[in-house]
Amino acid sequence: MNTPTNLKYAASHEWARLEADGTVTVGITDHAQEALGDIVFLELPAVGRVVKAGEECAVVESVKAASDIYAPVSGEVVDANQAAADAPESVNADAYAAWLFRIKPAAADQCATELGGLLGAEAYAATL
């Protein structure tokens, strides 16, 4: 299973990456796309929506199941990946390239705490 070491992981199978500009990019893991099977529909959060860590904010729907996606950090949604929504199979092809949305944290220190509470690659892989 592909779990890049530069990412943080939620037990609910999202990955999060802190960008240089302080925003956090979010997607689903390779394990999640594999378990879901062919993905046919993405429901992404509206840009401008304010979310709390752990809040449901997107849906990934495959041929066989719908899966809620939770925000790994608190903040404002500043971007949603329309290209992925237009081609949901891109998440199956590369779950780490086909990100879902980007969050601008409300506060950097809170974000650091929230990211610190996520799993590293090895710890996440151990949960699978």
Next chain:
Amino acid sequence: MLLRTPLYESHLAAGAKMVDFSGWEMPIHYGSQIEEHHAVRRDAGMFDVSHMCALDLVGPDARGYLRRLLANDVAKLTMPGKALYSCMLDETGGVIDDLIVYFFTPERYRIVVNAGTTDKDIDWMRACLGGVSGGFNATLMVRRRGNDDAVTMIALQGPDAHERRRTGVDAVAMIAVQGPRARERFWTAFPDSRAATATLENFQAAEFTSAQGDWLVARTGYTGEDGFEVTVPAEAAADVWATLLAAGVKPCGLGARDTLRLEAGMNLYGQDMDESVTPFEVGLKWTVDLKDPAREFIGKSALATRQARNLFAGLLLLDRGGLRAHQKVITPQGEGETTSGSFSPSLNQSIALARLPLGVALGSEVEVVIRDKRLKAGVVKPTFVRNGKSLI
């Protein structure tokens, strides 16, 4: 311990993701369920259906027994190899299982039942062999085997039962080759079979002997496409699979099988129907044969008085979202429920089979509650796609 079909190793070699299906370790897909779905709609795909149970029924009373056991009437089968789809009902008219029966002679039939219901079916069939009037002189033989490599022999009854228990019968494997090019690719793979199978009509089968033993090739399926269901000796299964693969037939898993049958509007036993409903309530009135007033099949008297409680219909989601089984449907006539639902790869939208209140009109709009939202759906005839074409 899950049971494995004779094709288990072939699935692993083809990169299958295996899952538990009714106690059988079966391929759900070999990479992409959607690609497998399209292969069957556009070219040819193959499914291992050896988890389903093939049964042979032989004996002087075989025909009379089936005329009592099944809601459809095997008396209409007169040409050797001709097949019939039927429900097997309990005394209340509830559906115990749906099955296909093949006629060879009035004293010899092949029956194929669902995997998840096999034990229940055999218990019922055995009880009915005993029957009310001294029983039927017929023997039921299981042609499937599981892990232990032993041919399963249950439900033996009749004068030659002991003999057969001692000698046993050979186990078979079944491969469904489906799609517009399925027959052509099958003949490429097995040119010698062409003479025996070229003129088969729908729901007709041919028995013949090949270098790999006795084969039964039937023009039947569960996808809404043309094709064959091929029954071969268990020992030959892996070779047959490999030969079909080399002829360009794509391995397809149970995931694609489900979206294909759903698009074709075919019920899945245990999901769209069970003992709680009659054939009339799940769109299968055409399979209940009431023409012969003298024929007393099991469940007949109940069907005469039991009113249908719902309309069986298809739903086509008009918004984006996912239809699944057991979602609530809101109509002007009251609430209904989906029994199967999925994204349809052929139509690129969500479809479902549903039980709706009587009086809901085809062509009307209803709402489906999906994840706390109400989304609009159109009520349609429960056949969405046939032979590669949308019927919507």
